[in-house]
Amino acid sequence: MGDLCQLGEMPGTSRRIERARKEKGLQEKHSKRGGKQVMQCDICGRTTDDDTSYCTYHNMAHDKVQEAFKVWEPALEITWDDYLTRIFDENGLGRWAREVVEHLMQQNDSSK
Ligand SMILES: [Zn+2]
DSSP: OHHHHHHHHHHHHHHHHHHHHHHHHHHHHHHHHHHSOOOBOTTTOOBOSSSOSSOHHHHHHHHHHHHHHHHHHHHHOOOHHHHHHHHHTOTTOOHHHHHHHHHHHHHHHHTO
């Protein structure tokens, strides 16, 4: 009999645990947002979503710029600096990417 009672309780118990997990997850997400320092995009000053120095748009553009360098570097044998200068002159470069490239070039200059 004892075994049967345990089995009967199982579904309800697991549902409760699942629900508690979900609620906990939501709370963690909420408190993380509220408790942490607000980061701002280095380029446009928009609030960033996580611990990146760029907002969603500039972060995406930055990823693309870095991705493209992996292709360009072996093909053209250029340095990061040369690459930035080159793609900055590209007409097809998008607005966000251009701002990222400009920002990266300024960073390079100041670090010299
Ligand atoms: Zn931005």
